[in-house]
Amino acid sequence: MVNTPENFIPVFPVPTEEEINHLEEELQNKLNSIQNKIANKIPHHEDTGILVSVFANTILRISTFLFQKTGYFGLQKVYYADEGCVGCGTCEKICLSNKINIINDKPVWNREIPCMYCFACISYCPQNAIQAKRMRTRKKGRYHHPQIIAKDISNQKSYALRDSLSIKH
Numbered sequence: 001m002v003n004t005p006e007n008f009i010p011v012f013p014v015p016t017e018e019e020i021n022h023l024e025e026e027l028q029n030k031l032n033s034i035q036n037k038i039a040n041k042i043p044h045h046e047d048t049g050i051l052v053s054v055f056a057n058t059i060l061r062i063s064t065f066l067f068q069k070t071g072y073f074g075l076q077k078v079y080y081a082d083e084g085c086v087g088c089g090t091c092e093k094i095c096l097s098n099k100i101n102i103i104n105d106k107p108v109w110n111r112e113i114p115c116m117y118c119f120a121c122i123s124y125c126p127q128n129a130i131q132a133k134r135m136r137t138r139k140k141g142r143y144h145h146p147q148i149i150a151k152d153i154s155n156q157k158s159y160a161l162r163d164s165l166s167i168k169h
């Protein structure tokens with residue numbers, strides 16, 4: 001099991017820079033250890049403890065089912081851009097669902113299109129201007145992988161569209 005920085009922004013707080021550095025250091029050490037075991041064919045068994053096991057096998061499954069059934073309890077309907085939005089269009093370009101359109105220089109989330117809850121729009125807005133109502137996202141930080149830029153995601157979008165077109169034809 002490896003821990004990565006949390007960026008489920010509407011629900012959880014985003015770690016501080018110091019916490020992120022610590023997590024990334026731990027993560028790198030763990031990955032080095034895994035790489036070493038694979039390279040040397042060393043068997044590995046990790047006992048995550050009874051609490052993690054119960055959480056993963058019951059609570060997580062039930063909550064995932066409920067999230068999918070309810071669309072994260074209507075989360076996709078609560079996004080909005082606040083007064084900090086400068087209409088740059090980044091959110092529209094990186095939404096892999098094509099759910100966001102810039103209209104009159106502001107993003108509009110199409111409620112008819114399902115959200116994938118990737119939070120790329122929130123995490124990559126250069127102005128931190130995307131919020132989710134009632135979830136105190138104004139007070140939370142933002143996190144995305146430091147080596148992945150918005151263009152990397154928008155490039156994936158063109159691949160996704162190309163693949164969906166090739167499936168249809």
Ligand code: SF4
Nearest residue numbers: 085086088089091125
């Ligand atoms: S990415 Fe942020 S600043 Fe740019 S259009 Fe979207 S909400 Fe506005």
Ligand code: SF4
Nearest residue numbers: 095115116118119121
């Ligand atoms: S969370 Fe992801 S899928 Fe949902 S609107 Fe934002 S970018 Fe699009």
